[in-house]
Amino acid sequence: MLERGGTVSELHEIPIPLANYLHLIRDRKSPYYDIVQFLLREMEMHYKEGQTSEVVYTINPRILQEEIEKRVKNEKLTTVNVCRTVLALMYGSKLNEEKDFYITTTSGGRRNYHVKVNDRTLNSMTRLL
Numbered sequence: 001m002l003e004r005g006g007t008v009s010e011l012h013e014i015p016i017p018l019a020n021y022l023h024l025i026r027d028r029k030s031p032y033y034d035i036v037q038f039l040l041r042e043m044e045m046h047y048k049e050g051q052t053s054e055v056v057y058t059i060n061p062r063i064l065q066e067e068i069e070k071r072v073k074n075e076k077l078t079t080v081n082v083c084r085t086v087l088a089l090m091y092g093s094k095l096n097e098e099k100d101f102y103i104t105t106t107s108g109g110r111r112n113y114h115v116k117v118n119d120r121t122l123n124s125m126t127r128l129l
Contacts, residue, residue, distance in 0.1 A: 014091045021081075021088035025128065031074040033129075035085045038068060040125055047117045059086055059113040086113050093124040 014022060024032040043057050061082045069077060090101050090113070097103075101115045115121065 014088070018084060018088045018091055021084050022092040022128075025085065025088060025092070031068055031072050031077045032081070032085045032088075034072045035064065035068055035082060036089050036125075036129065038071070039064070039086070039089065040122075040129075043115065043117045043125075044122060047122065054116050054118040057115045057117045059115065061086065061111065061113075083111060089125060089128065090115070093121070093128045095121060095124060 013019075021032060025036050027033075039059065043055075046057055047055050061079050064086075065077060065079055065082045068082070090097075095101050095115070099116075100121050101113060104112050104114065106112070
């Protein structure tokens with residue numbers, strides 16, 4: 001996803017496509033802002049239910065898209081846009097890949113995002129808004 005095999009932490013900046021999504025989120029544009037709001041509410045709910053130091057929250061973009069479609073009708077709500085919005089949230093919140101979140105790929109090529117939800121990561125993501 002990143003050019004020249006670098007990581008975001010090595011580049012110290014967000015790749016241009018994700019930076020555009022970050023602006024859309026901060027400007028509260030639908031469906032991007034709606035996706036982030038939904039995710040933050042869900043993560044907070046799961047984190048408080050577990051009442052442990054950390055909960056791993058898994059994001060399946062296709063299922064997330066279906067959940068958002070129930071609430072918001074928007075032609076821009078595609079799986080690609082959902083994936084990019086999730087990544088913009090992670091990188092824009094300055095979460096560290098590996099330490100705070102990781103990405104897995106299914107045998108069919110679909111990606112799932114796993115966020116280690118704790119007080120620090122929740123606060124970082126909430127500050128983004």
